[in-house]
Amino acid sequence: MSGTIAKSDRLTCAPSRAARELQLKRGEFDLAVNLGLVRTVPDPGGGGPRVARAEIDRLRAEDRFPDALRERVATAGTHEGAEIMGVTPTRFTSLARFGLLVPVRFYLNRYRTVVWLYPAEELRQFAAEKSNARLLTGRMPEEVRDGMRAKLDRRPRNWRGRHIGFLLRQAGDDPWAHAAAVACLLDPADVVDVVEDPHERDRLNRCRPRLPAHGAPGSPAAERAQELMTASEPDEVAWFRADLAHTMETARRQHPAPRPSPEPALRQEDRPALPDHAPSHGLLGWLRRRSRWPTG
Incomplete structure (x- = not known):
């Protein structure tokens, strides 16, 4: 070795x-x-x-x-990204919130405001695409404006979609690693609902990939980041749950989760005898006392 x-x-x-x-x-x-x-x-x-x-x-x-x-591998935030694309920061944010620009990272600043980062190369490619010209100048398309009025924000979901791709690439062909990658982006209650066996959940936890850390565990920043990294939209949650259930079937079939060996039952002759002077309580004590009563 x-x-x-x-x-x-x-x-x-x-x-x-x-x-x-x-x-x-x-x-x-x-x-x-x-x-x-x-x-x-x-x-x-x-x-x-x-x-x-x-x-x-x-x-x-x-x-x-x-x-x-x-x-x-260079990344850009809102202001730098807007400069790369030749648009205002407001327009850049609208395009990102609508889901047309997909973040690759995020962090929380000292005010616990989420700062999204995007691959600079992708922003240049988006701006160079002729079909996107109408998004960069003039009046914003009606569907984008409708999304802004409805306070639509697809950035967290798009980040999760991109990150699960990273995790699944790392998992390779291992079904347990695949299932653990999906489970780490689900609410724990959903994982328990889909994977009822505690031994299987224990194995998933051992395979669990590390998500990006944001602040000390239990801090408001860490809790906010955990919200962003957890699937929340109903159709998204349903997709993750279905993928987890399907992958768990493969994992069980190929490599069942280990289980502790049951303790062997003691034979009658191996069981410790109760001393005569031991306190006698309940029915057992009454039977012992009765056996000492004189007969006839």
């Missing part, structure tokens, strides 16, 4: 080392992995994902390295 791990260390490297060799900040590297720009491989030693040396060599050999790779 140690030889296998040593060989793996030569052929692959940890994410932190890969980020340095690709000249990316760790957040940029993680986003590159999520977007599928950097391919990872499982660690044969049971750790987290690793990056093959060949993958690093491939990326380093690309034109304009590392600038081109950094551009592909």
Whole structure:
């Protein structure tokens, strides 16, 4: 086993080392992995994902390295994104709330206001698409204005839709990892309703991927972030529940959840005898006292 791990260390490297060799900040590297720009491989030693040396060599050999790779993982908030697209921040926000621009990340600022971030490259592509010209200038289409009047905001749902794609890519063909990825974006009550067996839920928890952290556990910021990361719209919840139920059927069939071995029953001769001086209560005590009564 140690030889296998040593060989793996030569052929692959940890994410932190890969980020340095690709000249990316760790957040940029993680986003590159999520977007599928950097391919990872499982660690044969049971750790987290690793990056093959060949993958690093491939990326380093690309034109304009590392600038081109950094551009592909660059993100923009509302004001910077509006500048990229050549629109006002108000119009940018309307397009994002309507669901036409899909955030890739979010964070809560010191006022606990949600700040959404978008891939800068996608914003440039959106602005360059001729069919989107009517969205960038002039009067906003009626359907978008109707959505704004109704206070429609699809940004949280779009983030969840994008993030489940990241998680399922990492899960690969493992049905338990797939089910855990879906479960982590559902309300716990929904998970309990779909997966009634506590042993199966325990296994799901062990496979559960880590969601982005926002503030200390239990803090208002963490609670607000958890709301954003939890499916909330009825049709969305129904889709997640159906996917979880379907994947759990595959997981049960291929790799049933382990269960504790039942305690062996004690044989009559192995049961401890009750001492004569032990207190006698109830029916058992009455029978013992009766057995000592004189007969005849």
